[in-house]
Amino acid sequence: MVAKADSTPSEQVHPLDHLIRTDRIPHIWCTGCGIGTVFSSCLKAMISSGIDLEKTCMVSGIGCTGRGAGYLNLDSFHTTHGRAIPFATGLKLGNPNLNVIVFSGDGDLFAIGGNHFIHGARRNIDMTVICVNNLIYGMTGGQVAATTPVNAKTTTTQSGNPDAPFNLPLMAWASGATYVARWTMLHIRELTACIEKALTRSGFSFIEVLAPCPTNYGRRNREKSLETLRLYRDKTIIKNNADPSELDVDFQKGVILGEFVDRERPTCIENYDRTCRAF
Amino acid sequence: MGNRIGLEVSLSAAEAVKMANVDCIAAYPITPQTHIVEHLSELVNDGHLDAEFIPVESEHSAMSVCAGVSAAGARVFTCTSSQGLALMNEIVHIVASMRLPIVTILANRSLSGPLSIWNDHTDVMSIRDCGWIQVFANNGQEVFDHVLFGFKVAENENVMLPLMIHIDGFILTHVIEPVEFWEKDQVEKYLPVFKPVHSLHPDKPVTMGAFGMPFIFSEAKVAQDEPLIQSKSVITAAWKELGDITGRYYKPVETYRNDDAETLFITQGSYGDTVSLVVDELREEGKSVGLVMDRLWRPFPFNEFRDAVKNADNLIIIDRAISYGGQGGPLAIELRSVMYGEKNQPAITNFICGLAGRDMTIKDFKNIYQRAMEKVKGITLEEDYEYYGVRGK
Numbered sequence: 001m002v003a004k005a006d007s008t009p010s011e012q013v014h015p016l017d018h019l020i021r022t023d024r025i026p027h028i029w030c031t032g033c034g035i036g037t038v039f040s041s042c043l044k045a046m047i048s049s050g051i052d053l054e055k056t057c058m059v060s061g062i063g064c065t066g067r068g069a070g071y072l073n074l075d076s077f078h079t080t081h082g083r084a085i086p087f088a089t090g091l092k093l094g095n096p097n098l099n100v101i102v103f104s105g106d107g108d109l110f111a112i113g114g115n116h117f118i119h120g121a122r123r124n125i126d127m128t129v130i131c132v133n134n135l136i137y138g139m140t141g142g143q144v145a146a147t148t149p150v151n152a153k154t155t156t157t158q159s160g161n162p163d164a165p166f167n168l169p170l171m172a173w174a175s176g177a178t179y180v181a182r183w184t185m186l187h188i189r190e191l192t193a194c195i196e197k198a199l200t201r202s203g204f205s206f207i208e209v210l211a212p213c214p215t216n217y218g219r220r221n222r223e224k225s226l227e228t229l230r231l232y233r234d235k236t237i238i239k240n241n242a243d244p245s246e247l248d249v250d251f252q253k254g255v256i257l258g259e260f261v262d263r264e265r266p267t268c269i270e271n272y273d274r275t276c277r278a279f
Numbered sequence: 280m281g282n283r284i285g286l287e288v289s290l291s292a293a294e295a296v297k298m299a300n301v302d303c304i305a306a307y308p309i310t311p312q313t314h315i316v317e318h319l320s321e322l323v324n325d326g327h328l329d330a331e332f333i334p335v336e337s338e339h340s341a342m343s344v345c346a347g348v349s350a351a352g353a354r355v356f357t358c359t360s361s362q363g364l365a366l367m368n369e370i371v372h373i374v375a376s377m378r379l380p381i382v383t384i385l386a387n388r389s390l391s392g393p394l395s396i397w398n399d400h401t402d403v404m405s406i407r408d409c410g411w412i413q414v415f416a417n418n419g420q421e422v423f424d425h426v427l428f429g430f431k432v433a434e435n436e437n438v439m440l441p442l443m444i445h446i447d448g449f450i451l452t453h454v455i456e457p458v459e460f461w462e463k464d465q466v467e468k469y470l471p472v473f474k475p476v477h478s479l480h481p482d483k484p485v486t487m488g489a490f491g492m493p494f495i496f497s498e499a500k501v502a503q504d505e506p507l508i509q510s511k512s513v514i515t516a517a518w519k520e521l522g523d524i525t526g527r528y529y530k531p532v533e534t535y536r537n538d539d540a541e542t543l544f545i546t547q548g549s550y551g552d553t554v555s556l557v558v559d560e561l562r563e564e565g566k567s568v569g570l571v572m573d574r575l576w577r578p579f580p581f582n583e584f585r586d587a588v589k590n591a592d593n594l595i596i597i598d599r600a601i602s603y604g605g606q607g608g609p610l611a612i613e614l615r616s617v618m619y620g621e622k623n624q625p626a627i628t629n630f631i632c633g634l635a636g637r638d639m640t641i642k643d644f645k646n647i648y649q650r651a652m653e654k655v656k657g658i659t660l661e662e663d664y665e666y667y668g669v670r671g672k
Contacts, residue, residue: 078394080362080391081337081362111336111337112337114336137308139309140308140309140310140312141317143317143334144334156308156316156320157334158321
């Protein structure tokens with residue numbers, strides 16, 4: 001049951017409070033972290049998109065971003081590490097009327113759970129996957145992730161990361177996602193509009209959101225959270241429909257943001273019904 | 280002996296792994312993980328340990344990499360915990376059957392759900408039958424010693440089995456304890472260079488992990504079980520040699536004031552140290568109480584255990600895991616079976632407690648003692664075990 005927002009200004013109620021389990025606040029996110037901003041953007045989009053919130057479910061994996069599902073005052077599922085997309089797949093196929101949102105981090109979705117992402121996209125399962133990418137395993141102490149930039153310092157790569165990170169929109173495009181966008185948590189209006197769009201269209205939608213982790217990434221890489229925001233402002237280029245192969249996260253040369261893929265393809269359920277239930 | 284210094288148990292474990300001069304550490308370096316691999320990554324990075332540190336993308340990959348490294352004839356270490364072990368499970372069983380002498384520390388923590396990160400033995404019991412040698416270390420010094428012991432036993436040519444060191448998560452992994460380091464020459468004397476019996480090499484090809492059709496599968500399994508059972512002599516010899524070097528003599532079953540005790544607590548892991556204090560206090564109150572700590576879990580030391588409890592009338596078995604729908608906790612189920620058919624049949628009571636890090640103090644163990652004494656007079660099947668301190672029961 002979704003409670004109505006109390007709009008009386010004197011009571012200082014936040015307009016999104018009715019979507020939050022306020023008894024679980026304060027949240028765990030650090031000062032300067034970007035996850036809360038992305039989370040509120042997602043909540044705003046959920047309201048503005050007009051989707052039936054009684055038929056909406058959020059699924060998260062493990063990690064800082066993974067706490068999202070637990071704070072949402074709707075049906076939600078906090079799954080095991082890396083398994084948000086398979087849980088969400090089951091939810092969607094079990095009850096195709098549900099709006100399914102996966103809200104999780106880069107570590108959860110692209111390292112331990114990377115396999116599920118490519119197959120979710122390949123089968124075009126109708127869900128919206130929002131990935132907060134803070135370039136590191138934040139909750140667990142700042143270890144190297146599959147998204148950590150080359151040469152970045154982490155607790156497990158103290159001389160710098162020798163490995164190349166994933167280009168997430170490229171992977172989503174190549175795997176068959178029908179909607180792919182990237183923003184930073186500074187580009188909140190564009191982000192909210194894209195989430196809204198993703199929620200109301202069918203197919204596998206993927207939105208990457210870059211967000212700072214001052215505690216574990218910034219501290220080791222001499223990047224205060226305000227400086228990260230300056231990077232987001234000064235070193236990003238908005239280029240819709242950009243070639244996915246040029247979307248690697250490299251602030252030296254500039255990071256491309258925008259909507260990159262918006263295409264139609266039959267969803268998993270449509271394909272299944274046509275192939276297996278046609279007779 | 281080397282210096283005795285105060286250090287977090289996880290860090291001292293990592294220092295022991297460094298002294299064992301491993302060639303490779305493959306680990307999923309995030310939760311559920313400890314500072315052990317984090318400190319190893321520092322030691323490798325700073326040039327204190329000449330080894331490959333491979334931060335893989337999941338625990339399943341961690342043990343898979345360990346299997347590959349070990350099959351190539353190198354010394355390898357990893358460590359995990361709870362859900363990580365659960366994800367690793369498939370390969371945990373396979374490396375035992377492949378006879379790969381990998382040494383792993385398991386920081387014992389509860390398995391989900393509900394989601395938890397705290398200490399108990401539910402993860403330990405989930406891999407009871409995985410075919411590894413399994414030992415419990417009860418404090419920081421024991422952890423340090425058992426890392427070196429672990430490689431010595433696992434890599435023995437008559438053993439060649441993986442070995443897991445169980446240490447209580449948080450209660451041990453995150454506390455600072457005094458630990459006496461070994462000298463380099465002592466390690467070199469104790470732990471020889473790893474000489475694999477079989478390894479993958481193009482000059483002398485072997486096939487590992489091949490299909491075992493029904494006509495050979497049972498034979499392969501017996502060939503795996505026998506060296507595990509027989510490893511006990513290697514284990515006790517390695518403990519003897521360790522004692523001769525350090526002065527610390529370990530036994531498969533440790534005892535404390537058990538000889539004349541009517542009632543014995545049976546524990547695994549760090550609870551042993553707590554219960555030893557309980558025994559002292561109860562003795563002062565005139566109670567005839569002692570303690571038996573199971574150190575070697577697999578292969579199980581049947582004779583040593585029976586010998587340790589032979590004079591007792593009552594056994595209070597402390598379990599920190601559940602066998603849902605079974606006859607109590609996994610340790611109690613095992614020990615009832617061990618005692619079956621013995622002439623002296625002690626009354627056995629079983630308490631499941633301390634799940635997911637719930638504190639167990641001296642007072643709690645005294646309560647358990649009192650409750651056990653009330654129960655021993657009339658045991659029924661329904662009362663074979665009891666959850667201690669659970670609300671709403």
